[in-house]
Amino acid sequence: MESKVFIESGFKRIFGSTGFDEDFIREIFDQSYIQHVDGKTLELEEFIKHIKVLKERTKSIKVDFKTLIEEGDTVFSNHVVTATMKDHTKTIIHVIAEFRVRNGKMYYCDELTSLIDGNPNNSNLGSAH
Template sequence: MTHDETRIFLENLFGLLLDPERPVEDMLHLFTSDYVQIADGKTLDLKDFLAHARTLKSILKSAHVRFEKIITSNNSIADIHIVDAIKKDGSTMTCKVLTFYEMRDGKISRIEELSHLIAGAKEDSDLASRIAH
């Protein structure tokens, strides 16, 4: 993918992920069936990731992603992005995320990411991988 195509792909991904009105199943076409995500040391498979996405949609009123850096090479993407979010309780949070994506057949097959809570409640430091039970 070109840099512009990669940016559009990522904007689409986060648009689907963070829009509380969109069902998580709308994202399935972006991921391989054997998808794995390692976020802050927690490993999620596709089923876990969809549960995580549902958790985000249940917590967040709105969120905006700002990309600081995007690098694309062959079947890999790396980005640094900032997420500014408003939770349904009215509180806010800001998180910086470093993400490495592995692509296969135009879909995401693996993500490794580290997140850092810049502003917000300390209990939201796990929001990059939280799954509500």
């Protein structure tokens, strides 16, 4: 499977449902996973907590990939995340990210997020844990 298809399908499964599936996250993310996001660094366990917090704070999350470019084990993404919060307000965040995939698992991410619209208190959705 192409790495960009792997990333897109993984995001759809993680964010396309309201449930939190830790087993699936562990299945597609390497134990050595590192994510740099907005000046913070998350290792796998913190990343799993991050996804759990997102699921607790939101009713739904939609990821709209504008651009996915693959070169070797690296995928660059330009995407927009629209989160419907539990209070029914919307938060829209623009994300630029570099992902790396090896042996069918994501092992690295470096991303910047920018709040486009919504409550400024939700501007940390990219790194909340």
